[in-house]
Amino acid sequence: MSVQILQRQQSHSTDVPVPEDQVATIVARARQAQSAFAHAGQSTVDTAAAAVAWAIMEPARNRQLAERAVADTGLGNVDDKIRKNHRKTLGLLRDLHGRKTVGVIAQDAASGITEIARPVGVVAAITPSTNPAATPANKIINALKCGNSVIVAPSPKGHDTCALLLSFIHAEFARSGLSADLVQMLPAPVSKAATAALMQQADLVVATGSQANVRMAYTCGTPAFGVGAGNVASVIDNSAALDDAAAKVARSKTFDNATSCSSENSLVVLEGVYAAMLEALAQVGGVLLTAAEKARLQALMWRGGKLAGTFTGQSATRIAELAGLERVRALRPAMLLVEETGVGSDYPFSGEKLSPVLTLYREADFGAAVGRVARLYDYMGAGHSVGLHSSDPRHALQLGLELPVARVIVNQAHCFATGGNFDNGLPFSLSMGCGTWGGNNFSDNLGWRQYLNLTRIALPIAEHMPDEAELLGDYFARVGK
Template identity: 55%
Template sequence: MSDDILSVDAVIGRARVAQAAYEAHGSQRRYDLAAQAAGWAIMQPERNRRLAELAVRTTGLGNVADKITKNHRKTLGLLRDIQGVPTWGVLSDDADTGIVEIARPIGVIGAVVPSTNPAATPANNIINALKCGNAIVLSPSPKGAACCEMLLGFIHAEFDKIGEDRDLVQMLPGAGGKAKTQRLLETADLVVVTGSQDNVRRAYESGTPAIGVGAGNVAVIVDETADLAGAARKIALSKTFDNATSCSSENALIVVDAVYDDFLAVLAAEGGAVVPSSEAAGIIDRLWKNGHLNREIIAQDADVTIRELGLSGKVPAGTRLIAVETEGIGPDHPLSGEKLSRVAALYRARDFDHAADLARRILLHQGAGHSVGLHSRDADRSVALGRSLPVCRVIVNQAHCFATGGAFDNGLPFSLSMGCGSWGGNSIDANLHWRHFMQRTRIVRPIPPREPKLEEVFSDYWKEAGK
């Protein structure tokens, strides 16, 4: 057995010992305190700033100010969501059914986390795991390893204050690699994977219970009833936040013909520059190199993006995002896929039905199951999209990247990992949250029999079809 495998086994072994003691001597107070310690480790302002600076320096993705905001708000929202939630002991005792439910930890969680959010995503997983009585071992991307290591150092410092076991929160030792990650996937009690779809597939094939989340490629529709200025403002805020590192950033803008020109005018006021379809080929050539997104452009500031796309002097001063007019969708039309940059594809739809069809085709090409955005005053249209498109979320009149992962002004749980259901090849269709880190034992007691007569079950059917 290789040294790499042995080193992973050693980490898992320590985690199992720590988790067993955590559970055996657990209490709601202990679980809550450990989760709060991990939350404060990333939210303490000086530590948050250091994590954000290190993340940008080592990954080259996003910007410091927005990562500070993300680390703070995502963690604060999660702590709000789990505050007062029972995750230890007896959860319920139902006299009618005779069933008592007891909260039980899963054990050792293996979490594979991406370089796009190398502090916020691990923190989210750690807090959820600790809240439910688990230990957790992280496998960060190579570029995110330094940030993950710093985060764990901050968490361990907080653990020392409350006398908690550092081995409850660990990461894979040394330089990352597929062999180590694969061993983690095979030996943990549950694996949670955010990021690379290759890692998601490997998790589902590992033989370990797995939660993987799908790829993003958000399409957002602006219809003829929308508040155009509000829609443009929200789209610009969302698309530019942390330089579009979020899987929930808008990648395609689908605008109904009746308001197309008016919308482009208000988008321009928000720093959105439009590149006509006649010049789209030049953008594609620069944004993709040898079939892969250009690392000099993805998740970069506006000035870098503009320069690398060859748009210097061709777009107005103050340009924050680029919208490229296109009609194509599918493998031969890269603009219809995820761009991880301040670049969005721009489609002109004949009407709302055509817009919905374009969104469907984009999602089926990439991003199925994730989400779609709608800016509209017609409440029926969001329901129509929810009944017909392959998505788990329809985000209405909101800045998409802020809303999809939970917000203080919507009811979704705060998360950085969005399940995409069967459409995205996932085992969950909800935002990853604390319920996914806990299981239940049921005590089943006898109750008076409740066996129905045949007439009670089949009377309606008999009336329709006869006996």
């Protein structure tokens, strides 16, 4: 039974079910479909993953999804969402192509270990309004590739986009002979109670979106993967190719109106190149606000310490219009630039903005720049990633050794690179683990590996028992026995 039919039945029912019972019905169908799917073999799970990929990538459907997403959420822009839907899904297919995820997937004669891939069962996929089609599709493809069924809990704003995506998926499933119950979603209106019930009844939770949802996932009693907050900073050092750095920052910061958690929120620029970098940013559409303009924008963008939703995911020109910055609006900026000296709740521009507003810090040397980024991440965004524009490889290593980040992105447009790109080796994903720094239990890009269990067969091998000197000799040499 499709989600749409379930919704119609419920809308005509005089007995409105409590969320737990309503969700239990959906989970029961998902569990029944998954029990058969889990034993269908590699070819069938590959077919299911491909069907979902084509459901979002087919050009006419991709455009419909992008247009619906912008209309429903008011976030981002259609052309960039079309590109995101296509590239992120194509990249995921590349990562999964030929990947064995059913049955025996590895054998090592030396260790005597055979690894068997096993599904986790029913996956609860919690997804955000910023990517109401791309993120659900990514999670659904990964889950199906590993033999699972999926129930999506979309954000309320993204519900209709997700429902449209599922209608396309079910159409592909009908052509492929697959059960529609393998991929379902919570019916509208999506409530916190229904989402909580889904988390508790599923076998695995994968949560992307608000930190409230991530915290709920980690405390729901079901094994969960959740991601941390974004607040990306990028360092521009004295050896950077400034025009190239500015162009890449602009591409990243303006893509889909900066709705990505991987878009830069701050640039930390060394004193020696600060003036030249400002000029390079101006050449790609950055407009520096005066102190008065910055104060006006800050007063409107944050109300009671919270980022105002009216500014989220809007273009820089629209933000200038909303803030009454007529001088800036007339320039039709690609980005709004604000200079800052402080970090923390008293300096809201130091945090995540989900808009093409970019904060600039000026630092005397690279050590001071590293310290500034550390303070930014102590306030918000620890674990996610840091950008670097430099020709000095030692600086990338220093960032990786000293900062609480899972990724160091060097000389790339950050929002494209962090979640995997065709010109770097990171796996494609729209959900980035932030490690214990960000309150997460993993620091990888969320991918297929998080959606399966492994059973290991251990065979006997020739015994080798080392003696104490073999393992403790260096210790004894240093401190004595």
